[in-house]
Amino acid sequence: MSIVLDTNRRGSVGEYIKEHTFKKAKIDISSSFFTIYAYDELKKTLDESDKIRFLFNEPTFIKRLDINQKEVKEFQLQMTQREKNVSEFPLEIGLKNKLDQNQVASKCYQFIQSKAEVKSVISSGIIASSNISVKNPQGKEYLISGNGINFSLDGLGYSDRKRWDFNTVLTEKNIIEDYDTFYNSIWNNPSLVVDVKDKLLEHISNLYKENSPELVYFVTLYNLFYEKLVNMDDMAKIKERTGIHSTKVWQMLYNFQQDAAVGAIKKLELYNGCIIADSVGLGKTFEALAVMKYYELRNARVLVLAPKKLRGNWIGFKQNTKLNPLVDDRFNYDVLNHTDLSRENGYSGDIDLNKVNWGNYDLVVIDESHNFRNNPALKGKKTRYQKLMEEIIKSGVKTKVLMLSATPVNNRLADLRNQIMFITEDRDDAFKTNLNIDSIEKTLTLAQYRFKEWSKLSKEDQTTENLLPTLDYNFFNLLNSVTIARSRKHIQKYYDTKDIGDFPNRLKPLSIKTDIDQKHEFPKLNEVNGVISKLNLPIYSPLLYVMPSKMDEYEKLYEQVVKGGQGSFKQSDRERNLVNLMRVNILKRLESSIHSFKLTIERIKDKMDAMLSKIEVGLDYQVDINDEIDDEEVDDFELGTKVKVKLKDLDIIRLKADLEEDRVALEYLLQVSSKVQVDDDAKLLKLKEQITDKIKHPLNHGNKKVIVFTAFSDTAVYLYENLSNWLLNEFGIYSGIVTGSQATKTNVPKARNDFEEILVHFSPKSNKTAVKQEIDILIATDCISEGQNLQDCDYLVNYDIHWNPVRIIQRFGRIDRIGSENKDIQLVNFWPNLELDEYINLESRVRNRMMMVDLSATGEDDLLNPESKNLKYRKDQLKQLQDEVVDLEDLSGGISITDLTLDDFMMSLDKYLKAHPGLLESYPTGIYGVTNINDKLRDDANPGVIFCLKQKNFNEADKGQNSLYPYHLVYVKNDGSILVKNTNPKKILDIYKAICIGKDEIIKELMNEFNTETRNGNKMEKYTSLLEKAIFDIKGYIEEKGVKSLFRLGKSTILDNKVTGLNDFELVTFLVVK
Structure with a gap:
């Protein structure tokens, strides 16, 4: 039957x-x-x-x-x-x-x-x-x-x-x-x-069974990231047989730096490029060197492109000297300046640019890639962006690109887009297959729009929590795939640093204002600025004096075509901007030192005299600005800009009149500046006073070291000449000077006047070298503002305030480093004797005279002076720096990549899987653990539960709602309120890691408390109620996104909302926080 x-x-x-x-x-x-x-x-x-x-x-x-x-x-x-x-x-x-x-x-x-x-x-x-x-x-x-x-x-x-x-x-x-x-x-x-x-x-x-907090954390990570990790492992396994782990550079890395190097190699293999954007002081340079060594061990040819001022850093690591800590690794990469890409011949160091096989590099490393600006090119020549893209990346062998960048996104994604385009060889759909991103351009344009809307909020509302929910999944996916970005706070809170040491304590900055001279005879800055602003400076703008009948001929010869022919940039516009940039430079020189100001005025006056002489004898004129400026803002003008003008094509009468007018003004400036002698230099005397006080009253026991930074080598030489003998005679201590161009010297007996040797004598402990006699006072330009570990020092003076606040923080990063033996460190800033608003207005008046070339139709940024659009932004940052030393990512008005990327968690999971093979792959979900809050997390965490949930009904079209989609993380407090919403998974994972890592055993007293509370799991109503609160938070967010989508282009998601309640989610893990 x-x-x-x-x-x-x-x-x-x-x-x-x-x-x-x-x-x-x-x-x-x-x-x-x-x-x-x-x-x-x-x-x-x-x-x-x-x-x-x-x-x-x-x-x-x-x-x-x-x-x-x-x-x-x-x-x-x-x-x-x-x-x-x-x-x-x-x-x-x-x-x-x-x-x-x-x-x-x-x-x-x-x-x-x-x-x-x-x-x-x-x-x-x-x-x-x-x-x-x-x-x-x-x-x-x-x-x-x-x-x-x-x-x-x-x-x-x-x-x-x-x-x-x-x-x-x-x-x-x-x-x-x-x-x-x-x-x-x-x-x-x-x-x-x-x-x-x-x-x-x-x-x-x-x-x-009862689970340890650490196991629950990694089961959570496994469910969130295992698919991405499987893809990465399939395509980018690091070949350990290369011997990278036995190299000197690898052994010098801290654990978090090794994580970055491994992550970068995987991204290079998988996506052909990577941006390392770790915060100042975390060692990006050494992370990059480890990556470079990995590829050199695979017989790859490596090129480093660095700003001219940082060239010495990279050269030093490949030299066969006792002072090179990596000499045993025998690095063999080439080093070129960013500006060398604008040149077609000549030498860069010992490299003949005419013979370089540009298409034969397997790996290109771009230092300060955010500053790799698309310089204006002359007609018939390539911009450096074009040269890098066409002759290095696209041609010859397949080239991988590693970029070292500043951390902030700062509401402006053009720099990020340009860096990503190096990785993708300028292909907008390069990530369509492996990341399912149809258009990089559209992804970044949408993110830019969201940043712009967010930046319109009041200062109080410009928070990460308010920005993250507005950003699209593809943007997070793009960042996670090609960037590595950790902040100082991230490393402090979420890494075990007991073997490394901690960051030193930052004392409140000292702000010092001085007049130019002790006698107060030098005119007020506003008066001097009025004279500077009226300078015509025809020596830098000969095209502005060309007869109208001849102008078209010169414009066609020197015109720059931009954005594939959609727009153009005239040489006459370029020269107007150059003249204004030179005016700014003269003012900056005065802010730096009266000596530098006087030298600059003398040089410009000499050039004007030379130009008048050429006119008298009938010689043609050629622009040359290299002698009187060593500021990075003018890098774009240094090469390929020598415009030659025939004398017969010039309006000689107007030209001579402007030259004579300038000569009168320059003679006045030279006269008033020449009256200020060394013993009357108020700023120099104040510096001596500060150094004396530091030597007599050290911050940390026995530490007399001071770094004095200046933007100009003229000022650096002036300070060295007037401090070194005084310091030796008065206190018996030695001095040194390093600049990117002129002087590199020290008065230490028998020490070579060599860049590396001076830095080692100044900071021998951080360079792991013993020296007989140390340098205690180092005077430097920005040639060492990045990439150097000088943490033996605890006192840093900015003798002039750099217009870009990022540079101030980067300078301080030389001594503000993890593992420092100094308990306290001090930043001292010299400011012009003006109120900050007055000072900002002074510079802005000069800058605002620059002609802003309208390229909005082509989508180009201002090619000459991107900072000019950010005066208020810079002003807020400078105000902030008067009261506190902040991390780069904490500068007001910006948001950091470190707030957006989750790559660090994938690297942690990868390491755990290798150490515990087979453990997580079939581990069930629905498990729980009980943990407590570490002391350093008291301000971030509260008793409650962190839930990890997976949405059951989902589709690819909905993924824009969450960077972890279809997974959700919610942190619910015991009273049912939401501590961290599901829109901020980075913050939850940061807390999760900090309260679980290292707790690989069950915390018995907490587990007993939980078992008593729940009667061994039979009375779970409280936690079921908290789970419902978490799901209501997610549900409310999804509904809100659906409503908002009604007012956006494209398909609305409100009718597709399939989430109704508890049964629409699968519980993956829950962590009870006591």
């Missing part, structure tokens, strides 16, 4: 089993699934049975070694899902979210251990269907068979899913006997099946 079960009746299979199975029955089951909630539903019946044999009819909890590697991976993925179905069967997730998994799993474990035998087939296809065979002691036997049978609530008929399954109950004795024979023949054949009872018990024990 056979009976067809009505699958439209709830519990059709399960209820039949309950009604027709008696005590002491023997039960044989073959199914591809086993779920703890199916056991829970049949618990009374199964517990009263005599014995159960369960056979997985698809391979589960076994290993296979008899197939190729690709098949193994596919096999493992399918099998892992079957194993996870024990507690994660899709239609049972709602039950798990009641947080009763703990007690259900515990009882299921006891049942299997005492009454069940469990085996699995070794390969698919041995048993085609799922069946349940029951032999009652009274002889009433039956066999349930059909296409919908499996050991899950769905297979038993308890789901709400509507479908028609043909399930039959067979009671004929001969059929049941035939089935028993078939079942036994498989069950007893060791070539077909293997015992997996212990593996199933181990898996179920993981469902209810």
Whole structure:
């Protein structure tokens, strides 16, 4: 006799089993699934049975070694899902979210251990269907068979899913006997099946066992990131056999720096490029050197492109000297300046630019890549951006690009876009296949729009929390894929730094204002600025004096075409801007030192005299600005800008009149500046006073060291000449000077006047070198403002305030470094004797005379002076720096990449997987742990629960809602309020890491407290309520995004909203925070 079960009746299979199975029955089951909630539903019946044999009819909890590697991976993925179905069967997730998994799993474990035998087939296809065979002691036997049978609530008929399954109950004795024979023949054949009872018990024990906080953290990371990690590992395994781990540079790296180097190599292999944007003082240079060494060990040819002022840093690491800490690694890369790409011949160091095989570099490293500006080019010549893109990256061998960049995004994504385009070889759809990003341009344009809207908010509302929800998934995905960015605070809070040391304590900055001279005879700055602003400076703008009839000829000769021919930049416009830039430079020189100002005036006056002489004798004129400026703002004019003008084409009368007018003004400035002698230089005398006080009253015991930074080498030389002998005679201490162009010297006996040697004598401990006599006072330009570790020093003076506040922070980063032996460090800033508003207005009046070339139609930024658009922004930052030393990412008015990227967590997961192979891959979800709050996290964390949830109903179109989509993280306080919303997963993961890492054992007193509170998991109402609060937070966010999408271009998501409540999410993990 056979009976067809009505699958439209709830519990059709399960209820039949309950009604027709008696005590002491023997039960044989073959199914591809086993779920703890199916056991829970049949618990009374199964517990009263005599014995159960369960056979997985698809391979589960076994290993296979008899197939190729690709098949193994596919096999493992399918099998892992079957194993996870024990507690994660899709239609049972709602039950798990009641947080009763703990007690259900515990009882299921006891049942299997005492009454069940469990085996699995070794390969698919041995048993085609799922069946349940029951032999009652009274002889009433039956066999349930059909296409919908499996050991899950769905297979038993308890789901709400509507479908028609043909399930039959067979009671004929001969059929049941035939089935028993078939079942036994498989069950007893060791070539077909293997015992997996212990593996199933181990898996179920993981469902209810008490877990350490660290394990819960990594199970959470595994679920969030394992797909991306699998893709990265498939394509970018680091070849350890290269020997990178035994190199000197690798051994010098701290743990967080090694993480960055490994992450960068993976990104270079996977995406062909990477931007390292770690904050100042975290060692980007050494992270890059480790990456470069990895590729050199693979016989790759490496090129470093650096700003001219930083060239010496990179050269030093490849030189065969005792002072080079990496001499044993024998680096062999080439170093060129950014500006060398504008040159076609001549030498850069010992490299003949005419003979460089530009297309033969495997790796290009761009230092200060955010400053790699697209210089205006002359007609017929390539911009340096074009040269890098066309002759190095696109041509010849496949070139990978590693960029070292400043951290802030600062509301302006043009720099980020340009850097990403180096990686993609200027292809807008380069990430369509591997990142599913159709257009990089559109992704960044949308993000730029969101930044712009956010920047319109009041200062109080310009928070990371308000920005993150507005940004698109593709933007996060793009950043995570190509950038590595960690802040100082991130390393302090979320890395174990006890073996490294900590950052020193920053004292409040000292702000010093002085007049130019002691006698107060030098005119006020406003008066001097009035004279400077009226200078015509025709020596830098000959085209402005060309006769109108000849102008077209010169414009065609020197015109620059931009944006693929959509716009143009005239040489006459360029010269107007250059004249104004030179006016700014003269004012900056005065702010720096009266000596530098006087020298500059003398040089300009001499050039004007030379130009007048050429006019008198009838010689043609050529622009040359290299002598009187060494500021990075004018780098773009240094080469390829020597415009030659024929004398006969000039308006000589107007030209001579302007030259004579300038000569009068310059003679006046020279006269008043020449009156200020060294003993009357108020600023120099104040510096001496500060240094004296530092030497007599050191901040840290016995530390007399001081760094004095200036923007100009003229000022540096002046200071060295007037301080070095005085310091030696007065205090018996030695001095040194390093500049990027002129002087490099020291008065230490027998020490060479060499860049490296001077730095080692100044900071021997940080350079791991012993010297007999140290330099205590170092005077330097910005040639060492980046890439140098000078943390032996604890006192830094900015003798002139750099217009860009980022430079001030970068300078301070030479001594404000992790691992410093100094408890306290001091920043001293010399300011002009004006109120800040007056000072800003003074410079802005000069800058605002610059002609802003309108390139808005072409989408280009202002090619000459991007800072001019940010005067208010700079003003706010400078005000901030008067009162406190801040991290680069904390400068007001900006947002940091470090707030946006999650790459650090993927690197942590990768390391854990390698150290614990096989642990996380099949670990069940729904697990929990209990942890406490570390002292340094008291301000960020509160008692409550961090939930990790997976949205069940989702599609690719919705992914713009969340950078972790379809996963969500929510931190709920015990009172039900949301501490950190699901829109800020970075902050939650940062806290998660800090309160879990290193806690690899259960915290027994906390676990006992939790067990008492919940009666060993039987009373979970409080935590179920908090889970509901978390889901309401997510649901509200999704609904809000749907409403907002109504007012945006494209398809609205409001009608697609499938999220209604608790059962729409799967609980992945929860961490109870005490």
